[in-house]
Amino acid sequence: MKARDYLIEEAMPLFWCRGCGNGIILHALLRALARLGKSREETVVVTGIGCFGKADDYIRTHSIHGTHGRALAIATGVKAVNPGLTVLALMGDGDCATIGGNHLIHAARRNIGVTAVVANNLNYGMTGGQFSATTPQGARSSTSSFGNPESGFDLCRLAGAAGAALVARATVYHAALLESLLVEAISCPGFSLVEVMSSCPVYYGRYNGIPDPAAMMRWWQESAVPASRYAELAPEEKQGRFPIGRLGGSDRPAFSERYARVQEAAQAGAGRWIQAGTDR
Amino acid sequence: MAARTAFMQGNEAILEGALHAGARFFAGYPITPSSEIAELASTRLPARGGVYLQMEDEMASMGAVIGASAAGAPAFTATSGPGFSLMQENLGLAAMAEVPCVVVNVQRSGPSTGLATRPGQADVMQARWGTHGDHPSLVFAPASAQECFDLTVEAFIWAERLRTPVIGRADVVVGHLRELVALPDPEDGRALASRPRPQGPPDDYCTYRPGPDGVPPLADFGSPYIVHLNGSMHDERGYPSADPAQAGRLIQRLVAKVQARVGEMVAVRHFRHDPPEGAPPRPAVLYVAYGSTARAAREAALMLAEKGVPARLLQLKRLWPFPDSEVEAAALEAGLTVVPEMNLGQVVLEVERVVGKRRPVWSCAKSNGEPITPDEILARTLEVVGA
Ligand SMILES: Cc1ncc(C[n+]2csc(CCOP(=O)(O)OP(=O)(O)O)c2C)c(N)n1
Numbered sequence: 252m253k254a255r256d257y258l259i260e261e262a263m264p265l266f267w268c269r270g271c272g273n274g275i276i277l278h279a280l281l282r283a284l285a286r287l288g289k290s291r292e293e294t295v296v297v298t299g300i301g302c303f304g305k306a307d308d309y310i311r312t313h314s315i316h317g318t319h320g321r322a323l324a325i326a327t328g329v330k331a332v333n334p335g336l337t338v339l340a341l342m343g344d345g346d347c348a349t350i351g352g353n354h355l356i357h358a359a360r361r362n363i364g365v366t367a368v369v370a371n372n373l374n375y376g377m378t379g380g381q382f383s384a385t386t387p388q389g390a391r392s393s394t395s396s397f398g399n400p401e402s403g404f405d406l407c408r409l410a411g412a413a414g415a416a417l418v419a420r421a422t423v424y425h426a427a428l429l430e431s432l433l434v435e436a437i438s439c440p441g442f443s444l445v446e447v448m449s450s451c452p453v454y455y456g457r458y459n460g461i462p463d464p465a466a467m468m469r470w471w472q473e474s475a476v477p478a479s480r481y482a483e484l485a486p487e488e489k490q491g492r493f494p495i496g497r498l499g500g501s502d503r504p505a506f507s508e509r510y511a512r513v514q515e516a517a518q519a520g521a522g523r524w525i526q527a528g529t530d531r
Numbered sequence: 532m533a534a535r536t537a538f539m540q541g542n543e544a545i546l547e548g549a550l551h552a553g554a555r556f557f558a559g560y561p562i563t564p565s566s567e568i569a570e571l572a573s574t575r576l577p578a579r580g581g582v583y584l585q586m587e588d589e590m591a592s593m594g595a596v597i598g599a600s601a602a603g604a605p606a607f608t609a610t611s612g613p614g615f616s617l618m619q620e621n622l623g624l625a626a627m628a629e630v631p632c633v634v635v636n637v638q639r640s641g642p643s644t645g646l647a648t649r650p651g652q653a654d655v656m657q658a659r660w661g662t663h664g665d666h667p668s669l670v671f672a673p674a675s676a677q678e679c680f681d682l683t684v685e686a687f688i689w690a691e692r693l694r695t696p697v698i699g700r701a702d703v704v705v706g707h708l709r710e711l712v713a714l715p716d717p718e719d720g721r722a723l724a725s726r727p728r729p730q731g732p733p734d735d736y737c738t739y740r741p742g743p744d745g746v747p748p749l750a751d752f753g754s755p756y757i758v759h760l761n762g763s764m765h766d767e768r769g770y771p772s773a774d775p776a777q778a779g780r781l782i783q784r785l786v787a788k789v790q791a792r793v794g795e796m797v798a799v800r801h802f803r804h805d806p807p808e809g810a811p812p813r814p815a816v817l818y819v820a821y822g823s824t825a826r827a828a829r830e831a832a833l834m835l836a837e838k839g840v841p842a843r844l845l846q847l848k849r850l851w852p853f854p855d856s857e858v859e860a861a862a863l864e865a866g867l868t869v870v871p872e873m874n875l876g877q878v879v880l881e882v883e884r885v886v887g888k889r890r891p892v893w894s895c896a897k898s899n900g901e902p903i904t905p906d907e908i909l910a911r912t913l914e915v916v917g918a
Binding site for chain 2: 259280291292293295297307308311312313314315316318320322324325326327328329331332333335336355357422427479501510513514516517518520
């Protein structure tokens with residue numbers, strides 16, 4: 252399979268704005284699937300609602316276009332009953348970290364074998380550029396014209412602390428890195444999260460002095476630092492920069508592996524409530 | 532044919548019904564008075580290769596149920612008032628994306644935390660209109676432990692056959708009641724809950740191309756028939772579509788596919804109690820009741836007949852789609868109708884809609900966390916009969 256084989260070509264052109272990073276993420280994802288030789292039938296794409304939540308419009312695998320914030324919950328149900336499937340949850344930062352933040356930490360804690368791909372454009376693109384839970388403190392948006400009084404989440408640290416098996420970050424400028432991180436994440440049996448810093452020149456860029464798509468690309472190029480190098484930066488050098496690459500994870504058995512033990516115990520009749528009278 | 536009878540709680544019978552129908556997945560979040568269903572599911576499902584998931588809230592529970600069902604497992608959840616409120620958005624997703632599932636609401640009194648875990652029946656309209664937008668609604672209401680079993684099986688059958696969410700709407704009295712339940716041979720349940728499956732070349736398959744009954748065949752995630760489920764307005768392929776003609780057709784079909792089959796579904800149960808031999812003829816009183824209140828109404832009907840008034844009870848086993856023709860026929864045979872319910876009057880509005888001005892319809896409403904007693908129903912009846 253080639254990347255193009257996963258693409259619904261009749262859905263072109265992409266619905267996303269000029270300069271939006273989502274197309275780059277979509278392409279990297281399809282290349283990763285091709286590299287892994289995933290068949291269309293073994294692959295399930297679950298989306299939330301938002302600009303990046305429309306990625307399923309273009310993907311020829313199984314898919315469900317769900318509800319805002321609940322993609323990970325839906326994906327959890329899919330993976331739980333069929334651990335053999337490759338399950339991807341494609342979400343914006345609002346979807347994944349704001350309205351869906353509770354599902355994110357629990358998916359990580361549960362270590363369900365789903366790969367979360369988060370297009371973090373630092374705001375709600377679909378609804379017109381309001382601030383989200385990843386918008387930096389001080390940044391402007393259509394609902395923070397005086398500067399965001401709240402601080403943004405570091406999504407990778409959040410998911411890592413909650414127990415994700417693999418967390419990684421790339422930007423839309425680093426498309427090759429993104430592709431290889433996606434390959435790693437999709438191959439990981441537990442919960443993996445790939446955060447992709449993505450350009451939204453139309454809203455985030457315009458509100459914050461970088462309305463030009465090329466300038467936004469340069470911004471990613473300059474502010475992203477490979478994780479190993481980032482660790483060595485002095486605190487003042489870290490200002491305005493962030494690490495990319497594989498950023499952590501924990502080596503625990505995935506949910507499905509643990510649940511198989513539960514099924515074995517239940518089948519052996521070890522359950523406290525299994526009574527002769529009711530267990531048919 | 533009953534293979535055996537067992538003494539069990541309504542909630543337990545719901546779980547037994549689900550297993551009998553072929554359930555393989557449960558996701559939920561604990562809430563009284565439904566938690567026994569989750570507890571039993573947590574051991575019984577894995578024992579048969581199924582999955583129990585305890586999710587972080589009811590929005591997630593409903594989401595996981597949809598995901599599991601899309602992956603091919605007949606799936607359900609159980610909750611009560613506050614949790615049922617949280618499930619509404621994803622219930623709409625199940626209706627729109629046409630993903631079969633069963634949602635059990637063991638009702639308690641509300642609003643909000645209300646009189647937590649005391650009886651109530653005030654979620655009737657929520658079960659119909661809780662999620663936003665026009666949508667189909669299929670709701671069953673058991674009044675005994677036996678009906679908890681039977682109607683849960685019925686709920687799974689129709690959820691799968693029609694690719695739609697179905698709500699089982701018990702109440703705490705029924706959920707916690709212990710009675711004898713006749714359980715059929717487990718073998719009889721095998722093929723009960725089955726969804727229409729695609730045939731023919733996988734490349735021609737469209738997730739939303741309806742069969743002659745208006746229901747599109749559904750393949751599982753993982754099958755060679757590629758499935759595109761979509762909660763946004765979509766075309767037959769499941770691709771998004773903003774075409775008003777398309778949207779209008781889809782909404783009509785979602786509702787029509789359920790409405791077209793009501794004749795085959797469980798609807799009502801009739802009881803008649805006549806006065807002792809030789810009593811002077813009088814117009815009958817009809818009770819229309821559902822859930823645990825139907826049990827009180829049956830007692831009231833017996834007492835009323837003793838007093839010389841012919842009494843009828845129409846127990847609604849299906850609340851939505853509302854059994855219009857059954858209610859109409861029964862109401863027109865009687866002189867007047869009394870509708871007892873544990874809310875300020877919800878089903879009475881439907882009865883009035885059906886009966887119109889042709890016969891008087893009276894409400895017997897109680898909404899304070901206590902069940903309605905037969906005496907209260909009788910007193911209200913005597914008041915309106917003018918005896
Ligand atoms: C429950 C609910 N609340 C609000 C919305 C409206 N809404 C749609 S998309 C969206 C935000 C999208 O932002 P994000 O998830 O960051 O994705 P992006 O559009 O930036 O890709 C919102 C608030 C909704 N669809 N559902």
